[in-house]
Amino acid sequence: xxxxxxxxxxxxxxxxxxxxxRCSSQSGHNTVSWYQQALGQxxxxxxxxYREEENGRGNFPPRFSGLQFPNxxxxxxxxxxxxxxxxxxxxxxxxxxxxxxEAFFGQGTRLTVV
Amino acid sequence: AQSVTQLGSHxxxxxxxxxxxxxxxxxxxxxxxxxxxxxxxxxxxLLLKYTTGATLVKGINGFEAExxxxxxxxxxxxxxxxxxxxxxxxxxxxxxxxxxxxxxKGTMLLVSP
Numbered sequence: 001x002x003x004x005x006x007x008x009x010x011x012x013x014x015x016x017x018x019x020x021x022r023c024s025s026q027s028g029h030n031t032v033s034w035y036q037q038a039l040g041q042x043x044x045x046x047x048x049x050y051r052e053e054e055n056g057r058g059n060f061p062p063r064f065s066g067l068q069f070p071n072x073x074x075x076x077x078x079x080x081x082x083x084x085x086x087x088x089x090x091x092x093x094x095x096x097x098x099x100x101x102e103a104f105f106g107q108g109t110r111l112t113v114v
Numbered sequence: 115a116q117s118v119t120q121l122g123s124h125x126x127x128x129x130x131x132x133x134x135x136x137x138x139x140x141x142x143x144x145x146x147x148x149x150x151x152x153x154x155x156x157x158x159x160l161l162l163k164y165t166t167g168a169t170l171v172k173g174i175n176g177f178e179a180e181x182x183x184x185x186x187x188x189x190x191x192x193x194x195x196x197x198x199x200x201x202x203x204x205x206x207x208x209x210x211x212x213x214x215x216x217x218x219k220g221t222m223l224l225v226s227p
Contacts, residue, residue, distance in 0.1 A: 004157075007204075017220075033214055033215075035215075038218075040220075041219055041220070042118075042204050042206075042217030042218050042219045043158070043204070043215075043217045044217070045214050045215065045216070048214055056214055090157055090158065092158075102145050102148065102160050102163055103215060104160070104162075105150075105157040105158040105159070106157050107156060107157045108156075108157050110155075
C-alpha cells in the first residue's frame with residue numbers, strides 16, 4: 001500500500017508567478033485536504049476535496065484553487081504568488097467513513113517565493 | 115469555531131525522563147483529538163487519536179494521551195524519553211462529518227543525553 005506522495009518536493013518561484021502542486025492520495029482514500037505550514041507554525045487548512053468537489057475551505061483567498069481527479073489525486077494551484085506564500089504545503093488523504101477519520105499526510109512541498 | 119493551544123513552544127527533557135506536552139482545545143461540538151509528530155523536513159505522522167470511548171488513548175512509540183472534557187485538555191505523555199523522540203509535536207482538533215483539522219502551533223521537544 002503506497003502512502004500519500006507529493007511533487008515536487010521543493011521549488012522556487014518568483015513573486016507574481018503561478019504554481020501547481022500535486023498529490024497522490026493513499027490507495028482507497030477518496031478525500032484530500034491541503035494545508036499550508038508557514039515556518040514555525042502549525043498547519044493551516046486551505047481546502048478539502050471529496051469526490052472531485054470542494055468540500056470545505058479555510059481562510060485563504062480565491063487565488064488558491066484546487067482540483068481532484070477521478071483517481072482521487074489532487075492539485076493545488078496558487079496564482080499571483082506573494083512572498084508570504086513561502087511555506088511547506090501538505091496534502092493529506094482520508095479514507096471513506098468520515099467521522100474522526102485520521103488524515104494521512106505526505107512529505108510536503110517546500111515552496112519558496114522570491 | 116475550534117482552536118488549539120499548546121503550552122510551551124519548546125520543552126527540554128533528559129533522556130529517560132518523563133515527557134509531558136500540553137494541549138488545550140476549544141470546540142463547540144464533541145471533539146476528535148489528535149497528536150501528530152513531525153521530524154525535520156518531513157510530513158506529519160499520527161501518534162494517536164481520540165474519537166469516542168476510552169479517554170486514555172495509547173499510541174505509537176510509547177506515547178499516550180488522556181482526554182479530559184472538564185479541563186478541555188488532551189496532554190501527551192511518555193514515561194521515558196528517548197533521543198529519537200526529539201521532534202516537533204502538534205495537537206489537532208477535528209469534528210464529526212469532516213476530516214479537516216485545526217492545529218496548534220506546535221511544541222518542539224528537545225532530548226538531551
